[in-house]
Amino acid sequence: MKLPSYAYGQWIEGSGVPTPLKSAVTGEQIYEADSSGINFNQMLEYGRTVGGINIRKYTFHQRALMLKELAKHLTERKELFYKLSYFTGATKNDSWFDIDGGFGTLFAYASKGRKELPNQTVFIDGGTEVLSKGGTFVGRHICVPLEGVSVHINAFNFPVWGMLEKFAPSFLAGMPCIIKPATSTSYVAQKVAEVIIASKILPEGSLQIICGSVGNLFDHLSLQDVVTFTGSHSTGAKLRQHKNIIEHSIRFNMETDSLNCCVLGEDAAPDSEEFSLFVKEVVRELTTKAGQRCTAIRRIIVPNDRVQDVITALQKRLAGVVIGDPILDEVRMGPLVDKHQQAEVVERVKELSRTSEKVFESNVELKQNGHSLEHGAFFRPTLMYCSQPSASSEPHDIEAFGPVSTVMGYANMDDAINLVRRGRGSLVGSFFSNNDAFCKMFALGIAPYHGRILILNRYCAKESTGHGSPMPQMVHGGQGRAGGGEELGGIRSVLHYMQRTALQGSPTTLAAIYGEYTVGGKTHTDGIHPFKKYFDDLVIGDSLLTKTRVITLEDIEKFADLSGDHFYAHMDDDLARRSIFDKRVAHGYFILSAAAGLFVEPGLVPVLANYGLEGLRFITPVYPGDTIQVRLTVKSTRPKEGEHQGVVEWDVIVGNQHNEQVAIYTLLTLVAKRQRTIEYL
Ligand code: NDP
16 A cells, blocks of 8 residues: 655645555565655745644644644554554554653643743743843744744654654744654654544644655755754765755754663662662563664663673563564563665674674564564674774764674773763763762762763662653754754743744834733832732733831731741841841741732632742841831733633732831732623722
8 A cells, every 4th residue: 555645735646656564574565655756845835834823823732732632542542553553563662752752742742831831932041131221122032833844854763753753843933844754664653644634633734744755855955944854874964964954044953873872880789789780671672663763772881890791680680571473461572674775784793793792682583473473673782892992983973773782891980981982972971870079979970971970879760751751841962973963852942943032122013012011110009909809800911009007016926936946047146247248038928928918809709819939139127116018010811721720920029118128029810701600809
């Protein structure tokens, strides 16, 4: 069956000579891929003019809710994808990483999008910068979505996760995507795309997919587009130099394979927990996905006097790994993706053998399930040992993208760090030690060369997500050889699909642009207490100046008794003076309470609850006899999607009789929308 691509709103079958796609397990042909006949320029235009415009009608929260619905929809149909994933050579466990891992990433972005982004279409990055003495000229950074298409060129090893970990942040940012899965496993990504498109959960034009080559697509990229690439360094480097990418300075994110390390600490003796955790992790990484993970451990770096112990322990465990038809529950490792990769790995092992010796190659019989595995792309777990790692370049340069890893020894921590750095930049490095001083030395020593570092010991091993798993919350990417790019990392990756722009102007004008009151901007008072207003009626800049209140010694004493806070600076003039004060000072928490007493409206009002306080600073001490007064201003209003209430942020300034600021903070309240049926004041 020919796999159709989805372009400009329709499924299109190629009209040329197709590429046969074969089962990694049996070598039988299962699909054909062919993208000839597709108009790639039209795809880009459709993305820009239909998809982008449709997506950007929605706020971040609305987009996040769509991602959540999509994640649920796909999860309910996951068996469909598991069936296809089998043909890639994946065991159930491998498929879980790819399929459930991909859906988990959608869920994570759906949640982060609602928690960490505003319910708006513009993201404000950081605080206000005052650029003038008088405060009439200020600056602030905003992020807006790019108006092009996000083109994702993905690798063969994770057809689902690889697609969704890029799609989720792009879509959340407001960009439509064209997904180009690696041809060899494109049938899995294509099925996911088919289910997504049929669900109609996303706005039209959000997602298109190319099964086969990208043709002349790169020739039509323009300045608002983004390209993300995952795959081999050589292909990535070639695409990054495309004349259009260079001419239009098109954002190009690259994530490529790297020679990731796993290092055993000098403190980890053979009978320690860390030693056995280390061995377990190396074996897991070597065999998961048959070692075809960009994060897999390629270099096993251990203290010189533990080389033999490590090799013996790995040999023992690897000898027990069951290899064969991944459909069988007892099988721990399936084949490589295809015969081409198999031949590649054979070649790479030959190259590694120039300076390393083979110390293990599994000889277990392949477990069959009724059909011959003769034409499958199997490769047996292989362990190399390099006795001169400092003098050899092969173990640090040559990556066999399969179940192959090289053991090497180190003399001391500096030596270990130097060996790790010889990888010239990696996605991830891990260190197994129960000595925090070693951990610090190691982490800081290799951090400039790594996108992620895992430090594992007995305290976190049980709950650890492991060396090889990129988490949506944490950055995935790495220096140099690893491509120099960055993905995931929570909301950080959403910003990769947006333009950060520095806005400069008056506080009032800037507030009008991004919908958030900026100190120094115009405020307005209409005589109605803002707490009496519904969420829908509050306007940015609505403000209240309260009455004044004199703070007395009696207040301080009563508050100390009530709270139990008898800190010397509040209770004793003499001791207060020996600190940084002139005399006894009012509790900061009392000033906050007294401020609330000044601005709170006691009756039943649409304000439902105080739900947080941010950016609190106590600036000037309040002494007995001082007078305080509060200025409360609506800073922003953030409707909650699908709820009868919203969040109102209030800018609060507590001042004193000398017009000095005593305390500043942002107060968060939940405020009822008009739909709530309660009769307020
Ligand atoms: P490639 O770099 O050849 O392919 C990666 C992606 O780029 C695929 O989608 C591929 O499509 C696409 N591609 C290839 N050439 C072009 C082009 N001229 N224009 C646009 N897109 C293109 O990697 P392979 O899949 O062949 O794997 C080779 C090696 O890459 C592995 O042995 C391993 O070392 C490394 N690798 C790294 C991964 C990582 O996650 N960092 C993952 C997988 C592999 P198509 O499939 O149609 O050629």
